[in-house]
Amino acid sequence: MISTIAGKSDKYELVVGLEVHAQLSTLSKVFSSDSAAFGAGPNEHISPISLGHPGTLPKLNKKAVEYAVKMGLACNCTINLRNTFARKNYFYADLPKGYQITQDQMPICLGGSVLVRLANGAKNIAIHHIHLEEDAGKSMHDQDHSDSLIDLNRAGVPLIEIVTEPDMRSSEEAGHFLTEVRKLVRYLDICDGNMEEGSLRCDANISVRLRGATTYGNRCEVKNLNSIRNVQRAIEHEFERQVNIIENGGHIDQNTLNFNADTGETSVLRSKEMANDYRYFPEPDLTPLSLNQEYIDKVLLTMPVLPNVLYEKYTAQLGLSDYDAGVITADKDFAQYFEQLIASTDNYKAAVNWLMGPIKSYLNDHSLSITDFTLKPGTLAGLIKLVDSGKINNTVASHKLFPELVKHGDKDAATLAAELNLLISADNDDVSRFIQDAIAKFPDKVIEYKKGKKGVLGLFMGEIMKSSKGKIDPQKTNQLLIKELESK
Template sequence: MFLHEKYEAVIGLEVHAQLATNSKLFCGDSTAFGAAPNTHISPVTMGHPGTLPKTNRKAVEYAIRLGLACGCAIEKNNYFARKNYFYPDLPKGYQISQHTTPICKGGHITIKTNGGERQVQLNRIHMEEDAGKSIHDLDDDFTCIDLNRAGTPLVEIVTEPDLFSADEAWQYVTEIRKLVRWIGICDGNMEEGSLRCDANVSIRLKGETKLGTKVEVKNLNSIRNVKKAIEYEIERMIQLVESGGTVQQQTRSFDASNDTTFAIRDKEEANDYRYFPDPDLAPFHLTDGHINDIRNALPALPNELIKKYRSAFGLNEYDAGQLCDEKETAVFFEAVIGHTNQHKAAANWILGPVRQYLNEKNMQLADLALDPSLFAALIQLVEEGKVNFSVASSKILPLLISENTSPLEIAERENLLQVSNANELETWVNDALASMPDKVAEYRKGKKGLIGLFVGEVKKRSKGKADPKIVTYLLEEKLK
């Protein structure tokens, strides 16, 4: 603990997000996941002489969409460069990327820390093509190459060295994944390689301003691995420096089987890549009108909605955050409150019974055929006291989902409407009290908490139809 108090970590992350286009960045080959190896390829992907790449317009739009969501400045004059480096799984022998003109500059991502919210500053977001996949465990003597992924469009989201713990990095990648899904540019499936992270980690004595020697941990394919790899590297560097060693700039990989990292090569410098403008790709210019059209088409972002739900609807921070955790949940909530002003009740229903139903059925909200107006009508039935919450959530909601019909009709048909008739309620109350005379005696001696037991007994005898407010009043009157 003493060693950790002497040092601070400084972390920069590079997150690669695969853009959700149907075709690759510079040709019409499919980007669909899971195809047989080397089937989504063409002469352009294979780098055959005489072929010419053409920029995917939708990929450019998606990159702008992300930049606007992050508050970046959008570069209007763009070109692609060749990054010359030995890629065994890119047949051209170079990668097409952006170098001096990243399409998005600056910007930030807001994360929550123990000290509250803060903005992690971005350096840039640029576009590039992905490499293929090298497979080392199919053949004992050879590495197998699958080029399906080669040429797939990526954006690389590069932070400043502005993260200071593994927990902050975990929060940051979580927010990035939520954002790219929210604005519809990437599915965020790290297990399929749609989102990958490289972590640049260094340490320095607290109070120093100069950055220490950094180590890059490549291709972290889960948020857990991002956190574990950074934790290990911080600990490794501190132990190395304290024992008199020197941190070497290098590229490392993460072993998820034991949560450690290992060196794979010395780190290249930027000039090793020998960037130059790609002569086969024309520069492209973005107009203000095009950028504004993309800006106007952006959905309301999670942080905006959280503030709205808290200020306008009186929701607490946790519930507002849960509603905005996935876009489908927020969209459904917005649709429901279009039919009712019971905002808190709608949030409670969605985060309670609806979420429980989805978990039990192993379903997603997008798969649920639940009409927002009918769901709002069910909420209204409960608020008006026509059915109680327990009956509505356990009996009416499943029927509403399967039948998609009026909740009032369901309640009437199933004899589930709440009874407020005094004579009928009094019968149930008398029967309940008569069935437990010893508890009645205890109540009258001061054990007032037993009122809940009596209410529960009436509820059981009425099969959930007794109005609990009137029942409680009747019980208290009879027990005086």
């Protein structure tokens, strides 16, 4: 598949634009006071307003506006100080009013971009706009043998829709863009980003054209993709399908498609609607939303440090590798723990190694997140200081002291190391005795060493570490061992 795609990419160019729906983590719905919480029983979070009963009026949720502005600022958008709402008319069984309140001509965020880091360098993916709207309900087709059931809890839940320009030229770029968007909404704490629960959903607009062409081909929209991997699979399949049709003299019909995750193939869901099919018109029950720069500035003050800023800090200022910086900033809570850790130690590489080594292993083994981790950053910094000062070696620190610190989070590393008798012995006589005992145990290996087999040093060091229970300085001991062997 990969080689086939690569071959066709020489002649054809893939063009992708994404529409990403993020369900905002407000307590109530966007136009009513109904709860927006996930996981309630069917049709528990409804009211005459979210059911679209005649005579009811919508009222805009201020928190949803704030969250949309935050996302716009994070994506370098221009915040539209005057924006309006519109009715988007279409019929779904789970759309109670028969129309969706959304934004059309004057959305809340305009322009902007999201930086993605690819194997061949960084690229800014341009955003056309971000708009606010309400979600529809949910049709369930597997709850009854003959009827479809409808749960309207989700009807009216606030969404932002992030609409990109047709800027992506590979499934890799699309995957990275979605990863960055999910990271941003989680850092901003405006959406949990869980695609499997539907709180982050993606539609992909996909077309192909001859490489070097300036006009776009007819696009197909693949709806409701529920994982980053499925977005990439759908894009790759559509590229193959559309190129094959064109190569065989066919024409790409502009359709809305469904993606089958089991087969990896797309199928026609319906003929693609155009904007005029929705009969947009201004929402008569909502006045235009007017914002001012003072409000934007206040929202800006509540923004956390964003992942790209941290990434630049870690690579440019702390000297970490691109890989290390990427791993740390991939998760907001992980990055926050690291920020607290480096406030207490300047051995940044050691801090990274502990986080990505023993700590990640511990969290994975116990199915925990970093927020559940009991070892405080300051205590871990104390452990790093012990190793740096040569009072304990790294092996003993990770295999003996670290597990005990996790159990006894109220104790500092130096105190617990002393209690457990793990500190390196400063007595040269002890070190010398361990070296002599090891040499005496393997006289034949001494002969091999003298003949040039330097690899036997590992055998001697292993025996010395075992005899000393790790309470020695490996580097210093290794130097003393070599000196002793050379004198034989």
